[in-house]
Amino acid sequence: MTNIKLKELRAEIDRLDAELLSVLEKRIAIVGDIAAAKSDDGKAIAFRPGREASVLRNILHKHSSKLPDTVIAAIWRELIAAVGGLQKPYSVSITAPDKSVGYWDLARFHFGSATPMTLHQLPSVVLRDVSENPSVLGVLPWLSRERDTWWEHLAQGGDNVPKILAALPFLDNPSGEFEDLNSLVIGQAEPEPSGDDISLIVAVTSAEVSRARLNEHLExxxxxxxxxxxxSPAIEEGDWLHLLEIPEFIAEDDPRLSAFHELLGENVIKIVILGAYAVPMKS
Incomplete structure (x- = not known):
């Protein structure tokens, strides 16, 4: 390839870089207009997990370059997180058992390089951070439901109790960088549908109910x-907590919840929607 041809190609790259920057600046300006339009919406953070998941799915389905999906996802995650922080700043509190930096990397990939983050060994610290400050999101391990107990706190329900909003990683990394580091994101916000979701619900009962019976009532x-x-209850007079996984987005007013409540009968105390998350994509 001649030096003249190389010079022309590099000039074209410079032109495209300038075009990309111009388009990026226009996008950021539109985000500013959106933030101004909803300045009185009362929300503490500009975190739209359902919207973000649908945008990323659309981008990954459309892109046809030689770049890996993880690179495309990283570019858009960085952009989405940054412009969200411009609208209403937020931070992320991360649980990392044994202080594993893998959870930090997992959260950083999703929330971008500009988002303030803190690392904690105990889930209770993250739960406190998120419960006390609506501008904080929490990242909690979801390794084995038999060992994870933090979701029991969310089963209390109430205005300041966080909801499950997203799952990490949203896109599997073929390098295995985030293998076995699956986590859920919680915050004082309302879950929203992405088009392909999983809802987590807790049925609180005064007596034991078999899983088989619960599954039958769900069907x-x-x-x-x-x-x-x-x-099982931690104390003799305590309540039973049953974690239910539903393969769709369930709203608070879904009539099927009332029907499920009736089938459980007098043993049921309450049914609490812990939240929902967009089903992660395969790279």
Whole structure:
């Protein structure tokens, strides 16, 4: 290839870089207009997990370059997180058992390089951070439901109790960098549908209910989920907690929840939607 041809190609790259920068600046300006339009919406953070998941799915389905999906995802995650922080700044509190830096890397990949983050060994610290400050998101391990107990705190329900909003990693990394580091994101915000979601619900009962019976009632009501875990009371007069996984987005006013409540009968104390998350993509 001649020096003249190389010079022309590099000049074209410079032109495209300038064009990319111009388009990026226009996008950021539009985000500013959006932030101004909803300045009184009362939300503490500009975190739209359902919207973000649908945008990223669309981008990854459309892109046809030789770049790996993980690179494309990293570019858009960085952009999405940065412009969200421009609208309303937020930080991320991360649980890392044994202070594993892998959880830090997992959160950094999703929330971008500009988002303030803190690392904690205990889930209780993250739960406190998120419960006390609506501008904080929490990242908690979801390794084995038999060992994870932090979701029991969310089963209390109430105004300041966080909801499950997203799952990490959203895109599997073929290098295995985030293998076995699956986590859930919680915050004081309302979950929103992405088009392909999983909802997590807790049925609180005064007596033991078998998983088989719970699964049967879910099928009868059309919820088509399953009981992922049941926790016996910590004290003699305590309540049973049953973690239900439903393969769709479930709203608070879904009539199937009332039907499920009726089937459980007098043993049921309450049903709490812990939240929902977009189903992660395969790279």
């Amino acid at each position: 009868t009501t059309g919820l088509n989920g399953f009981c992922a875990d049941s926790r």
